[in-house]
Structures are given as structure tokens and as C-alpha cells.
Amino acid sequence: MSHGPIYLDSQASTPVDPRVLERMLPYFTEQCGNPSTAEHQHGEAARRAVEESRQSIAAALGCPSEKEIIFTSGATEANNLTLLGAFADRPVSERHFITSAVEHSSVLEPLAYLKRGGAQVTLLPVDGGGRIDPEQLRAALQPETTLVSVMFANNEIGTLQPIKEIGRICRAAGILFHCDAAQAVGHEALNIEELQIDLLSFSAHKFYGPKGIGGLYVREGIAADSLQPTQFGGGQERGLRPGTLNVPAIIGMATALQLAQEEMQQTNQLLRQMAKELFNGLQQAFPKLRLNGDPEHKLARNLNITIPGVEASALMMMLKDELSFSAGSACSSVEHKPSHVLKAIGLSDEECFQTIRLGLSPGINAGKIARLLQRGIAAAPTFID
Ligand SMILES: Cc1ncc(COP(=O)(O)O)c(C=O)c1O
Incomplete structure (x- = not known):
């Protein structure tokens, strides 16, 4: 530039790192297989590349298993899937969400939509630096709380939230903890297992990867009915995010994350x-x-x-x-x-x-x-x- x-x-x-672009290029042209069509060599090569990318992303984020990574079009979609899909078999009026006043619109807007349908939403205030008080979160938990969603790092003021404490409180209470980490993945050292996070959203274009690709970490231990799909189709991504995978973008995201970590x-x-x-x-x-x-x-x-x-x-x-x-x-x-x-x-x-x-x-x-x-x-x- x-x-x-x-x-x-x-x-x-962020711009795509030239080293990332180089890795992506063959998957736009000669490596054109659909990873869901693994009966021939092209499909098999695409499937292998996607699964290697999944493994590398899982390792970078400290996930015990690569099966826990679901590819999405970005953090907006990952946040929507989480909030709209969490315990979606319960009546909306029986769902209670806790979040912070400084979340991204892709968290606040789905919650506003659920609230219009009768859900309860608790918005935690922040201090002058933009951090929530974990004790206020603890006090806001109710027996019917569906999920807690607090971002890792703020997109406007850059403030990091006390994620470790939040994870500890939620796990002890047996309540799902979702973290929108779009601004943190690739920029802050984070280990999902240590932080006791159940669901985590990320987005490649924030760390020198391509736009239109991201993911949702879904902890393997959470019950299958805790997160329901919001779209239906070919059954890809454990049925949680159907649709043909964007192979070049996935490879780009994995490469960008690896470089960012290093x-x-x-x-x-x-x-x-x-x-x-x-x-x-x-x-x-x-x-x-x-x-x-x-x-x-x-x-x-x-x-x-x-x-x-x-x-x-x-x-x-x-x-x-x-x-x-x-x-x-x-x-x-x-x-x-x-x-x-x-x-x-x-x-x-x-x-x-x-x-x-x-x-x-x-x-x-x-x-x-x-x-x-x-x-x-x-x-x-x-x-x-
Ligand atoms: C904190 C946060 N969450 C979510 C998003 C949305 O990410 P995406 O562009 O991948 O949809 C952004 C990007 O602006 C963000 O900064």
C-alpha cells in the first residue's frame, strides 16, 4: 500500500498477508474439489486440506479436539448461531441471557430480537475503562440463565475483559459461556480450555486472513441439545452450519492464524x-x-x-x-x-x-x-x- x-x-x-494468499491460490483453481465429495482425488485433497486447517486452528486456540471447530462466514454468523441456537428448543420466554453493555452489534442485535420474542436479557454495566465486574455477573446468574456472552476484547476501545474469572464463575454454575473473540484471536495469547470457555467466535479478516471466513468453537462436552442449528441443508459442520465449505478461505485462515501466533x-x-x-x-x-x-x-x-x-x-x-x-x-x-x-x-x-x-x-x-x-x-x- x-x-x-x-x-x-x-x-x-486487515490486508491478507501475501504468505496467506500464496497458500490459498491453488484452491481457487486446480484444487477445486468439494470437501464433502471425497470419493475422488480432488474432493479428497480438499477434505484433507480443510481437516488439516481445522487441526491447526484447534491447536492454536488450545482446543482439546479439532472436532470442536465449526467453520462459519465470520464472527457475526458465529455470534448469531450461538445466541439464536442456544437451547432453541426451550420457549423464548424461558431463556435468560447475560451480556455486557459494550458488546458488538452482532451480539446485541440477536439478543434484542430474542428480547422482542419474550426472552430476558441482562446487560451488565462496565467501569470507566470498559470492563465488567465479575461479581456483578455472579449476582446476575439465575437458575434459568441460558448463556453468558462476554467479548474478549472490545472493537472500539480495545479493552480486554476478565475472561478467566468469567469462565470460572460460569463453569462453577454450570452455565454456558460464549466469548466473542473476533478482536483477540491472532492478537492475544488465549487457551480456550484453560479459560473454561464453552463457545468462542473468531474471524480471519481481523488477523491478516481473508474476509468472509471465521468460526465457532463448540466445546465437545456440551450436550448436543444445548446448541441447535439455525440453518438446514447438507449437514456439514456437525449439522450446525450446513453449506459447501469455503476451502481457500479456510486454508487462508489457518495459515494466517499460525503466522499470527508465531x-x-x-x-x-x-x-x-x-x-x-x-x-x-x-x-x-x-x-x-x-x-x-x-x-x-x-x-x-x-x-x-x-x-x-x-x-x-x-x-x-x-x-x-x-x-x-x-x-x-x-x-x-x-x-x-x-x-x-x-x-x-x-x-x-x-x-x-x-x-x-x-x-x-x-x-x-x-x-x-x-x-x-x-x-x-x-x-x-x-x-x-
Ligand atoms: C468484536 C467483534 N465481533 C464481531 C465482529 C463481526 O465479525 P465479522 O466481520 O467476521 O462478521 C467484529 C467485526 O467488526 C468485531 O469486532
Whole structure:
């Protein structure tokens, strides 16, 4: 990406790593078999490649068995399958879900749909850094609680949730724990078994894999009737997600995850350094800048910054030819509603609209970005002092 603006939106999506693309290419052309048609060599080769990918993803995530990985089109689908499929044979009015106020819309929207049908939904508040209190979760559990869904890392402010404690509480209470880890897989060391997670969603395009592929980890020990399919057809993926598998994308996802795991420590060290340099550079010029999120429990690549007096959308427009970044939230900026995540950590509507999200990636020049942003902020129309 040598021409055009510098890409600073790695939490929205990432480019496919060339090493990933190279592994994928043959599966678009000569290796065209359908993995469900294993009676001939083409089908058998595709099936083998898919199963090797499944094994490698399972190993990277600390799953005891590769059978626990279900391929989906991404984290949105994995989240929907979990929430709509959990104990789907029970009447909706007898289902109770616990989640946090800062979840992604692909968790909050299916829950809103279930709530309209009569389900009970408990939304846990978060502290000023965006973390839930595990004790509040414990207190919210009821005998009829169907499932707890709490994200690993937030897509706007990068905050990491206390997943280990949540896993322990849910397992002790015998209640299913789902974790939307779309922002964490490939970026944070995580071991599903150790964390006592029952269901976990992930998405390849967040870790330098292709778009349109992801997965759901479904713990083998959970009863078959705990998770019901929401789509029906050819019976693929243990019947939970029927449809012909996207072979090149699955191979790309497995390759991308393997590379991300190998390079994670070094990459995160680099990104943390970069984030520090960039934020310090900006804060020296504009001491009123505020960093959102939990400074201690945070994704390395996230910088979510409130710039008092500067409207984020105006700044984005001004710098559009130089930098591609997002306002507080890519999704809510479309609707031009204040971000529910920023509201949950206590920002006013006005502050929400004065907030930008920078998603860092290796290879960018933090000093240059700080200079471009400084110039933009200095020239942006100001609304308050
Ligand atoms: C936390 C979180 N959950 C879910 C999703 C949806 O993922 P996908 O793009 O794979 O549907 C995203 C991506 O924006 C995300 O950040």
C-alpha cells in the first residue's frame, strides 16, 4: 500500500498477508474439489486440506479436539448461531441471557430480537475503562440463565475483559459461556480450555486472513441439545452450519492464524511502542487529549482518543487523502448515533462525536502519523475550548 492514504483501521479489517494468499491460490483453481465429495482425488485433497486447517486452528486456540471447530462466514454468523441456537428448543420466554453493555452489534442485535420474542436479557454495566465486574455477573446468574456472552476484547476501545474469572464463575454454575473473540484471536495469547470457555467466535479478516471466513468453537462436552442449528441443508459442520465449505478461505485462515501466533509477541511489543510514541506525540501538542479504555488491560493495536473541541467526522474528512481511520465506531458512525461503547464508559454524546479510533499495524510510521494528525487537529474547526 505505497500510494494513497495510510491505513490506520486494523480493527475494522486487515490486508491478507501475501504468505496467506500464496497458500490459498491453488484452491481457487486446480484444487477445486468439494470437501464433502471425497470419493475422488480432488474432493479428497480438499477434505484433507480443510481437516488439516481445522487441526491447526484447534491447536492454536488450545482446543482439546479439532472436532470442536465449526467453520462459519465470520464472527457475526458465529455470534448469531450461538445466541439464536442456544437451547432453541426451550420457549423464548424461558431463556435468560447475560451480556455486557459494550458488546458488538452482532451480539446485541440477536439478543434484542430474542428480547422482542419474550426472552430476558441482562446487560451488565462496565467501569470507566470498559470492563465488567465479575461479581456483578455472579449476582446476575439465575437458575434459568441460558448463556453468558462476554467479548474478549472490545472493537472500539480495545479493552480486554476478565475472561478467566468469567469462565470460572460460569463453569462453577454450570452455565454456558460464549466469548466473542473476533478482536483477540491472532492478537492475544488465549487457551480456550484453560479459560473454561464453552463457545468462542473468531474471524480471519481481523488477523491478516481473508474476509468472509471465521468460526465457532463448540466445546465437545456440551450436550448436543444445548446448541441447535439455525440453518438446514447438507449437514456439514456437525449439522450446525450446513453449506459447501469455503476451502481457500479456510486454508487462508489457518495459515494466517499460525503466522499470527508465531509473531504475536514481537508484533505486540512493536505495536505497544508505536502506540506510546503516537499518543505521546499527539498529547504534547494537545494536552487535553484523552485516551479511552483500560490502560492496563488493552489490545496493543488500539488507540481510542477523545479530542475535546474537534469533531471526529470533520477531522476524518480533512485527512481523508492521508489517513484512513475511523470515528469512535465504524458501525455507529454510519447511523451517526453516539457509540454505545463510549456512552457505556461515561462519555457524553458530544465527547462521543469528538472521538477517533486508530488501529495500528506493523510497518506504519508512528512519527509521520502523529505529525499528520497534529496538522489536522490544529486546522480542524473547534466547537468548544
Ligand atoms: C468484536 C467483534 N465481533 C464481531 C465482529 C463481526 O465479525 P465479522 O466481520 O467476521 O462478521 C467484529 C467485526 O467488526 C468485531 O469486532
